[in-house]
Amino acid sequence: MLDRLIEIGLRNRLLVLVMAILVMAAGWRAYTGLPVDAFPDVSPNLVQVFTVTEGLAPEEIETYVTYPVEAAMTGLPGVAKVRSISNFGLSVVNIYFEDGLDIYFVRQLVGERLQEAREQIPAGFGNPEMGPISTGMGQVLFYYLEDTSGNFDLTEMRAVQDWLVKFHLQTVPGVTEVLGIGGWEKQFQVDVRPEQLLRYDVTLDQVIGRIEANNLNVGAQFIEHNAEEFVVRSVGLARGIDDLERIVIKTVDGRPVFLSDLAAVGTGGAVRRGLQTRNGTGEVVAGQVIKLFGTNSSAVIAAVEEKL
Known part of the structure; x- marks a missing residue:
């Protein structure tokens, strides 16, 4: 059988050459489109619910904000466990689902139950919202804004980040959210x-x-x-x-x-609880790009850099 294949190859050298070129082209295309990540994404099937409040203590947040959200999420199909953190001015509820469930389906389930949670939270205690469609490995790029003219302060630079740069970068395919860091919110x-x-x-x-x-x-x-x-x-x-x-x-x-x-x-x-520096020499306004769940990190980074 092997001798027969060798004989056919010798008689049809042009055909073999064309097939070899096609195989090499297909391999190169597959190599360049191969997803590249720093680490494999083994994050669980997770939906996060954030609630920002105005200066409430952790005890009050746990009683009036976190507990109603947790109670509303119990009984959802496919829920593996519910965990929460109540900090000063912030409630974070993590809803873990079984592996294999579609992320968009579980987010739809959580969104339907959030309306029930909002009705149980007292007025003025915050509005619970779902986090971005991403995982802990979704932070793919940091950038900073540089004022070469020296005419803008940190407040103005933060406004440029939040109202110009952010919305342009969010149009890049594969980007689910762009966060502003540093400066002052006007x-x-x-x-x-x-x-x-x-x-x-x-x-x-x-x-x-x-x-x-x-x-x-x-x-x-x-x-x-x-x-x-x-x-x-x-x-x-x-x-x-x-x-x-x-x-x-x-x-x-x-x-x-x-x-x-x-x-x-x-x-x-606005009141802030942190700042962003560059090389430890001065404060800057920076941005953080978070990629969409399941997208190719290298492709998203290349597209964002081109947009920048």
């Missing part, structure tokens, strides 16, 4: 003066309520006039410090008391 801050609250007999809850009520646009249907429809709406969404300062908190003898009479309004950075 906020409009209201620094209330206690003596002015006493002077005008206003409570802090009233100030917060009036700011929330006056910072939105409201639609009012339409008016018909001369066979035409005119849309009526109230434009009250604050677009800057001047708009916030002109919010009316109350009236005293027909005179409006504005927010500027009670507080100083300005911009500042």
Whole structure:
């Protein structure tokens, strides 16, 4: 049999050469498309639920946030175990499913039960949300923003990261989330003066309520006039410090008391619990790219670098 194959090969040298070239081309294509990871991804079938709260202690988070989420997840088909961590201002619930179940199917199950959990959590205690469709091995790339002109501070650089760079990178196939690290998240801050609250007999809850009520646009249907429809709406969404300062908190003898009479309004950075440095010499704004579960890490990294 072997002699017969050798004889056929010798008689059809061109055919053998063409077949050899095809095999080499197929091998090269398979090699270049081979998934490459630093370590094999042996992560369990996991869905994470995060709830960010405003300064609650771990005991309160465990009672009012973590427990309702855990209770809502019990009884889901394929659940192997449920684990949770309650930290200061943050609740993390890990739902482990049996191997072999489709990740998108289990996330759909968790999403349906999250609505039940939201109804059990008191108002103002946070809104539980699912984490990215990734694993612990999904962190594939770090990058940092460099201001070559020297005209931007860390707050402005963080705004560039969160509102420009992030959304562009999230369009890359295989990227499930882009996280910003370092810098300051820009906020409009209201620094209330206690003596002015006493002077005008206003409570802090009233100030917060009036700011929330006056910072939105409201639609009012339409008016018909001369066979035409005119849309009526109230434009009250604050677009800057001047708009916030002109919010009316109350009236005293027909005179409006504005927010500027009670507080100083300005911009500042949100409270943070860490920073990002480069080479230990200075603080920078950086980004972290997380790849989609099951995608090729090398292909995602190459696509992100090209986009950058």
